[in-house]
Amino acid sequence: DKGELKGAGFSFQVSDAQKYGQAIGHIGKLTSGSLKVGDAVQADVDQARRQRIRLNHSATHLMHAALRQVLGTHVAQKGSLVNDKALRFDFSHFEAMKPEEIRAVEDLVNAQIRRNLPIETNIMDIDAARESGAMALFGEKYDDRVRVLSMGDFSTELCGGTHASRT
The missing domain is CATH 3.30.980.10 (Threonyl-trna Synthetase; Chain A, domain 2)
Incomplete structure (x- = not known):
């Protein structure tokens, strides 16, 4: 998948998502702000x-x-x-x-x-x-x-x- 992960004070552009065991890893670039473990994140997937x-x-x-x-x-x-x-x-x-x-x-x-x-x-x-x-x-x-x-x-x-x- 591609899209954006965003939350209070950050934006992360996702260029790929890969499965690692039972977890999903999002690959991309932090385009603004910073994030840390525990931050609330909204995922906007490129649905088209x-x-x-x-x-x-x-x-x-x-x-x-x-x-x-x-x-x-x-x-x-x-x-x-x-x-x-x-x-x-x-x-x-x-x-x-x-x-x-x-x-x-x-x-x-x-x-x-x-x-x-x-x-x-x-x-x-x-x-x-x-x-x-x-x-x-x-x-x-x-x-x-x-x-x-x-x-x-x-x-x-x-x-x-x-x-x-x-x-």
């Missing part, structure tokens, strides 16, 4: 930017499911980049995609967006999540309780990110 990130992040889930439908269930996410301007989705496959495969993935993703499905999240234990068919990233370490993201019958994955409310 956050919404663009939500949409792009949600699109990565749609793309992952579409790639698996078009290319096969061997397709696995290997990484991604999501920001307010673009997304990149890295995945494994044994050959370059053909133009007709790219078009089929685009068509599937766009069809799911047009369906305007609700995006639902549920917290459950990891075994129940796996039994439900939720996809998880191979090699990732998960807590006993996980967040499961569902986009209708099209995509179900473990994910702790921020998402749109509908496809």
Whole structure:
């Protein structure tokens, strides 16, 4: 996230926020005043930017499911980049995609967006999540309780990110 932390006598411009265990660290610059432990702080998040990130992040889930439908269930996410301007989705496959495969993935993703499905999240234990068919990233370490993201019958994955409310 980006935005501003402010309080009595100070302003801190946030250029990034990172999770460190159970805490969130705000990276940026103190633009005026000073602050100390215990000061009251108001966070003003750039909501328009956050919404663009939500949409792009949600699109990565749609793309992952579409790639698996078009290319096969061997397709696995290997990484991604999501920001307010673009997304990149890295995945494994044994050959370059053909133009007709790219078009089929685009068509599937766009069809799911047009369906305007609700995006639902549920917290459950990891075994129940796996039994439900939720996809998880191979090699990732998960807590006993996980967040499961569902986009209708099209995509179900473990994910702790921020998402749109509908496809």
